[in-house]
Amino acid sequence: MWQALYAEVGGRDFVVLAVAMDARPEAPRRWIEAAQPTYPCLIDRDHALADLYHMVNVPQAVWIDEGGRIVRPTETAGAYEGFRWRDRSSGKMPDDIARTTAESKRTYVAAVRDWALKGAASAHAFAAAAARAHLPPVTEEIARAHAHFRLGLYLLRGTPSAPRRQDAERLLAEAIRLHPDSWAMWRQRAEPNEQGLAANPEFWARVEALGARKYYPAVDMQGMPR
Amino acid sequence: MVTILQGDRETTLPGGSGADDQLWLPAEALQAAIGWRLRPEGLCQGDACVPIPAGRQADFLRPGQVNAAALWRHLGHPAVHDRAGEVWLLGLGAGERAARMASLQAPDFTLPDLAGRPHRLSDYRGRRVLLVSWASW
Numbered sequence: 206m207w208q209a210l211y212a213e214v215g216g217r218d219f220v221v222l223a224v225a226m227d228a229r230p231e232a233p234r235r236w237i238e239a240a241q242p243t244y245p246c247l248i249d250r251d252h253a254l255a256d257l258y259h260m261v262n263v264p265q266a267v268w269i270d271e272g273g274r275i276v277r278p279t280e281t282a283g284a285y286e287g288f289r290w291r292d293r294s295s296g297k298m299p300d301d302i303a304r305t306t307a308e309s310k311r312t313y314v315a316a317v318r319d320w321a322l323k324g325a326a327s328a329h330a331f332a333a334a335a336a337r338a339h340l341p342p343v344t345e346e347i348a349r350a351h352a353h354f355r356l357g358l359y360l361l362r363g364t365p366s367a368p369r370r371q372d373a374e375r376l377l378a379e380a381i382r383l384h385p386d387s388w389a390m391w392r393q394r395a396e397p398n399e400q401g402l403a404a405n406p407e408f409w410a411r412v413e414a415l416g417a418r419k420y421y422p423a424v425d426m427q428g429m430p431r
Numbered sequence: 432m433v434t435i436l437q438g439d440r441e442t443t444l445p446g447g448s449g450a451d452d453q454l455w456l457p458a459e460a461l462q463a464a465i466g467w468r469l470r471p472e473g474l475c476q477g478d479a480c481v482p483i484p485a486g487r488q489a490d491f492l493r494p495g496q497v498n499a500a501a502l503w504r505h506l507g508h509p510a511v512h513d514r515a516g517e518v519w520l521l522g523l524g525a526g527e528r529a530a531r532m533a534s535l536q537a538p539d540f541t542l543p544d545l546a547g548r549p550h551r552l553s554d555y556r557g558r559r560v561l562l563v564s565w566a567s568w
Contacts (some may be wrong), residue, residue: 232567247542266563311542352522
């Protein structure tokens with residue numbers, strides 16, 4: 206998704222760091238070897254990025270300036286909640302939703318490009334007060350969820366004994382219970398069915414549980430579809 | 432014996448014991464394991480000290496040992512362990528997380544690429560960084 210942009214504006218002033226949050230590193234390996242991006246692709250088997258930056262799904266992104274300061278905190282990187290309208294048997298997206306999805310992505314990539322070229326002068330880079338106003342929520346439940354999740358993944362390393370695996374599953378389930386908005390935690394643990402992870406009944410139960418609430422808070426960016 | 436995970440540190444302490452939801456560590460190993468020390472004024476990280484709460488001496492201290500779980504929870508952080516109490520995760524509480532986020536300083540990390548070569552976020556200082564997550568799942 207980022208290669209064209211990186212080829213155009215990446216280099217001395219701007220870099221893309223793509224982080225695969227995947228407890229099973231063989232899975233991202235296939236994608237990276239097929240796409241061969243020229244920017245660094247990192248493997249994050251512990252979901253450390255979600256823990257440090259309070260991400261809840263992929264793709265989410267953070268903009269970090271030359272001095273290591275966050276100028277756009279964690280937000281969805283151009284994804285639109287099109288999944289709500291997808292046909293549950295065919296997986297097909299209605300045309301208008303598909304257009305909005307494409308428009309969201311285009312708007313986001315154009316904003317990244319603008320910032321890559323202009324830095325702080327870009328209208329899309331937040332000043333400190335605005336950046337603070339856009340920080341993702343954090344609660345004690347979320348803090349506890351990250352602790353349970355990381356320990357659960359640690360216990361699954363290597364070839365765990367049956368009791369150790371069971372113990373890990375208990376911790377991961379507790380993490381998912383404590384942080385229901387983290388679809389990253391749930392999707393990492395769920396076993397894919399023949400339609401893939403994003404289409405199983407558990408997924409639809411999560412979508413229905415949202416009700417009218419948006420999963421992703423609206424991305425505060427000029428031109429972004431709401 | 433206990434293994435303690437904290438931040439990106441993993442420490443195994445032969446002299447520790449983690450049963451009954453308590454994490455007793457040898458006082459002299461506390462600093463190396465979790466960065467805190469037992470001093471006359473209480474438990475200290477650098478020059479910042481937390482007095483042992485009144486009436487809770489026995490929860491925190493026994494001869495030559497400190498209950499790191501009691502300290503951690505007293506600080507408002509989660510302390511989670513496996514059933515056997517052999518592996519502990521000392522996490523970060525919501526207050527500390529919010530304070531770190533409000534600083535707007537991008538939390539540093541080191542992660543490997545496919546070749547196993549480590550990349551540290553702060554090595555990219557001087558460039559604008561789009562830090563983006565993805566996954567195969």
